[in-house]
Amino acid sequence: MPDAQTRDDLDNARTHLVVQGEYEVTDDPGVVLSTLLGSCVATCLCDPVARVGGMNHFLLAEGDGSGRFDERYGTYAMEVLINALLKRGARKSRLEAKLFGGAAMAGRMARIGESNCAFALNFLETEAIRLVSSSLGGERARRIRYVPTTGHARLLFVRDELPPLSAAPAGAPQGDVTLF
Amino acid sequence: MTLKILAIDDSRTIREMLRLCLVRAGFDVYTAEDGVDGLESLDEVDPDVVITDINMPRLDGFGVISAIRAAESRASLPILVLTTESAAELKERARRSGATGWIVKPFDDVKLVAAIRRIAAM
Numbered sequence: 001m002p003d004a005q006t007r008d009d010l011d012n013a014r015t016h017l018v019v020q021g022e023y024e025v026t027d028d029p030g031v032v033l034s035t036l037l038g039s040c041v042a043t044c045l046c047d048p049v050a051r052v053g054g055m056n057h058f059l060l061a062e063g064d065g066s067g068r069f070d071e072r073y074g075t076y077a078m079e080v081l082i083n084a085l086l087k088r089g090a091r092k093s094r095l096e097a098k099l100f101g102g103a104a105m106a107g108r109m110a111r112i113g114e115s116n117c118a119f120a121l122n123f124l125e126t127e128a129i130r131l132v133s134s135s136l137g138g139e140r141a142r143r144i145r146y147v148p149t150t151g152h153a154r155l156l157f158v159r160d161e162l163p164p165l166s167a168a169p170a171g172a173p174q175g176d177v178t179l180f
Numbered sequence: 181m182t183l184k185i186l187a188i189d190d191s192r193t194i195r196e197m198l199r200l201c202l203v204r205a206g207f208d209v210y211t212a213e214d215g216v217d218g219l220e221s222l223d224e225v226d227p228d229v230v231i232t233d234i235n236m237p238r239l240d241g242f243g244v245i246s247a248i249r250a251a252e253s254r255a256s257l258p259i260l261v262l263t264t265e266s267a268a269e270l271k272e273r274a275r276r277s278g279a280t281g282w283i284v285k286p287f288d289d290v291k292l293v294a295a296i297r298r299i300a301a302m
Binding site: 072073075076078079080082083086087092123126127175176177178179180 | 190191192193194196197235237264266271274275279280281282283284285286287288291292294295298299
């Protein structure tokens with residue numbers, strides 16, 4: 001059960017929506033990050049000492065038809081979030097992670113939820129970032145509210161309110177090369 | 181002759197992705213986990229090309245570029261920046277510091293390998 005302070009954090013705050021392909025980082029204690037997840041995964045990271053945190057919302061791209069999913073966009077989504085946190089004074093060794101989403105939704109996106117979960121768990125383990133809680137998989141969409149400065153989260157399973165899914169992840173550049 | 185690449189990035193995930201991509205392309209790959217480690221391994225590795233991230237603890241990519249260019253013997257060592265950053269002013273700062281090129285993540289294997297071959301042949 002959330003304590004009174006958590007309820008206060010979550011209820012009396014300005015809400016910022018984090019949509020697919022985007023991320024948000026803040027040290028403003030009056031801001032709550034919110035997102036709606038089907039197959040996508042949201043990584044919530046908080047440095048409780050620096051009191052700064054953030055959230056990304058990603059979907060691995062479908063690969064080259066080999067049945068594998070392209071992890072480059074997931075890695076990109078993680079790296080931009082972590083870099084933005086470090087610029088705000090967070091330390092990687094202090095980061096605490098919460099993972100949400102990755103449901104097996106109907107249709108051709110059924111398997112991608114599982115791949116998103118596996119990727120996110122593997123990434124955190126590889127980078128030695130501590131996972132403090134997660135709610136992954138299943139078949140239902142989730143609405144998340146996250147207080148980035150404290151790491152408190154509230155999860156609500158939702159029906160009939162599925163987020164729009166685009167096959168290609170948005171917001172990521174495409175490996176542009178500049179030679180000077 | 182096999183090209184020796186020194187890749188400097190604080191993310192273990194990125195280092196492993198780079199290693200996989202560059203070994204597959206036939207390069208000898210060495211990695212370092214931040215700017216300080218990267219500079220320390222320069223003499224030992226004596227690379228043909230350096231790939232460096234920008235945002236890293238201890239010493240960032242701009243520090244790496246400046247330190248490499250401060251040594252006369254490495255005035256022409258090709259340095260490729262590989263970063264999530266794409267702002268024009270950062271690119272310009274890297275160019276002025278002596279970087280050879282700038283690639284925005286997520287990187288495309290084919291484009292990265294082509295860029296390395298091209299700058300190594302310059």
